[in-house]
Amino acid sequence: MVCLIVGDANADLSASLEFFPHEGDDAAITALAFQSGGTAANVAVAYARLGGASRLVTRVGEDPAAEVALRAAKRAGVDLSFVQRDADVTTGLCFAAISPSGERTFFSHRGANVALGLPDVDRVFQDAHALHVSGHALLDGEQRSTALELIDAAIQRQLPVSVDLCLPLVRKRVTEIMKLAPRLSVIFANAHELSLLGSSLGFTGNESEVIDSALAALAHAGAPLVVAKLGALGSRIAKGSSRFDIPPWPVTAIDTTGAGDGFVAAFLFVFLREGSVETAARVANVVGALVASRSGAAEASPTHEEVCAVLEKQGAIKALDVFTRPDQRIEP
Numbered sequence: 127m128v129c130l131i132v133g134d135a136n137a138d139l140s141a142s143l144e145f146f147p148h149e150g151d152d153a154a155i156t157a158l159a160f161q162s163g164g165t166a167a168n169v170a171v172a173y174a175r176l177g178g179a180s181r182l183v184t185r186v187g188e189d190p191a192a193e194v195a196l197r198a199a200k201r202a203g204v205d206l207s208f209v210q211r212d213a214d215v216t217t218g219l220c221f222a223a224i225s226p227s228g229e230r231t232f233f234s235h236r237g238a239n240v241a242l243g244l245p246d247v248d249r250v251f252q253d254a255h256a257l258h259v260s261g262h263a264l265l266d267g268e269q270r271s272t273a274l275e276l277i278d279a280a281i282q283r284q285l286p287v288s289v290d291l292c293l294p295l296v297r298k299r300v301t302e303i304m305k306l307a308p309r310l311s312v313i314f315a316n317a318h319e320l321s322l323l324g325s326s327l328g329f330t331g332n333e334s335e336v337i338d339s340a341l342a343a344l345a346h347a348g349a350p351l352v353v354a355k356l357g358a359l360g361s362r363i364a365k366g367s368s369r370f371d372i373p374p375w376p377v378t379a380i381d382t383t384g385a386g387d388g389f390v391a392a393f394l395f396v397f398l399r400e401g402s403v404e405t406a407a408r409v410a411n412v413v414g415a416l417v418a419s420r421s422g423a424a425e426a427s428p429t430h431e432e433v434c435a436v437l438e439k440q441g442a443i444k445a446l447d448v449f450t451r452p453d454q455r456i457e458p
Contacts, residue, residue, distance in 0.1 A: 127398055128135045128179045128253050130280075132273055133166025133260025134239040135184040136218040137191040138423055140383060141154065146225040162198035162424040163220050164239070165260035165290065168384045172391030172427040177449065183250060183276070185242040185269070191217035196328070198424035208245045212238040220348040226249075228379030228418060236262070242269035247279050256285055256311075256398050258390070261292035264299065272445065281309060288312035290390050291319045295317070300326045308348025312397070315340075316355040320367035335364075347366050351403065353393060355386050355414065364453065372407040375436070377419040384423030392433070400448045409445050412436050437448040 131252035140159045147153040161173070170180040182204050186192035188211050195217050199206060218285040222230045239262070257280035265401060280287045287310050295303065303323070307313060315323070321333050324340035331339070337354065341364040344352045351399075354362040360374035376426050392413035397407035416436070420426040430449060437445045 127255045128181055129173055129192065129394060129398070130181050130183065130254045130276075130399075131166050131170045131173070131258045131260075132183045132257070132276055133169075133263040134164035134218055134236065134244075135162075135167035135182065135186055135195045136164035136220045136234070136239075137161075137194040138163030138220045138222055138383070139323065140222045140224060140381065140422065142224045142381070142421075143226070145339055146223065146231070157421070159422060161193055161245070161422045162195055163222070163384070164195060165262060165292070167195065167199055167388055167425070168387035168424045169258060169260070169290075169391045171198045171202045171324075172384075172388045172417075173395055173423040174199075174204050175427045175429050176392060176395045176413070176433060177430040178391075179205070181208065181254065182359050183208045183242070183245060183252070185210040185212055185238045187212050187215055187217040187238045189216055189364070191219060202427075203423075204308060208250050208365075210238075210243060210245075211389070212241055215241060222383050222423075224381050224383065228382050230381065230383045240265075240267040240269050242272050244275055247276070250276075251279060251283060251285075254280075254285065258278075258288045258290070258394060260290055261295040264289070264295055264302070277306075277309070277311065286311035287392075288314065288394060290314040290386070291323070293319055293322060296322045296326065301332070304347045307344050308350075310349060312393075313344060313349050313352045314355060314386075314393070315352070316386055317357065320354055338369070348432045349441045353403075353407065353410075355389050357382070357385070357414075357418075360411050361389070363403055363407060365403060371405065375412045375415040376439075377415040379418045381400075381421045381426070382418045384426055385414045385418040387423065388417035388427055391427070396445065396448050402444075405445050405448065408442065409433070409437065
């Protein structure tokens with residue numbers, strides 16, 4: 127089942143810190159890595175490593191960093207036919223500072239990503255069963271126009287469309303998010319994004335209350351399904367007026383970079399085949415946890431066999447069945 131994935135591909139420089147410094151402080155780096163990253167590339171790699179067919183629509187420069195950005199996708203067998211090259215702008219770069227707790231703080235230069243042009247629509251959607259758009263793709267420039275046109279094209283083709291929010295998008299485009307909500311099949315967001323969204327809409331209270339208010343607001347705006355990625359707390363699903371929590375799969379977090387992207391890929395992998403939100407979220411919790419237990423983003427994505435081994439150990443027969451079931455397209 128082909129999932130078309132639109133958004134950023136970056137070269138990630140990840141630094142594990144002795145402690146996270148205050149402004150003007152001096153902190154030692156205990157480990158350093160230069161790896162594939164970018165939310166769209168991470169999702170595409172994770173989806174492919176689970177056994178799905180992913181097609182990445184992104185833009186990189188004509189520089190050595192481009193090879194780093196796409197390295198994991200090439201190894202995973204992602205369809206890179208629609209990756210654009212920019213002779214004038216460098217590949218997107220992201221510096222990820224990893225705290226001892228495994229939490230990450232990003233410093234990003236979006237580079238060529240922002241100039242993503244519209245591909246041949248008929249060709250890019252050939253054999254596609256779903257469209258996923260990373261929140262960064264809806265921020266600025268030609269990339270934003272391209273992402274919106276591809277969302278329109280997917281809806282016209284009656285394909286499921288999902289969007290994964292990001293903090294910059296919530297800061298800049300709350301009104302647009304709420305208007306887009308009823309047109310989407312799934313909205314993904316983490317606790318920080320939902321908390322900011324709720325605050326921006328005027329809700330108050332503790333973080334959990336503000337998150338619940340944000341979920342309710344998205345549902346009221348017409349979003350049919352909102353999936354909250356809550357990290358060590360698991361995930362929370364808002365489907366219409368219903369709310370339910372899916373417990374986490376506990377691990378020791380080493381590096382949470384890309385964990386949310388792994389979660390998204392796993393959720394889509396199951397949801398597009400089986401349609402069960404609960405099963406999709408349970409598998410997604412496992413995949414997100416596995417990514418967080420390793421260093422790196424795209425390269426930390428678990429394989430189909432690794433996930434099956436965990437699910438078998440858990441006795442998750444229904445989830446295991448999805449991984450061996452022939453592809454079945456569901457309606458958006």
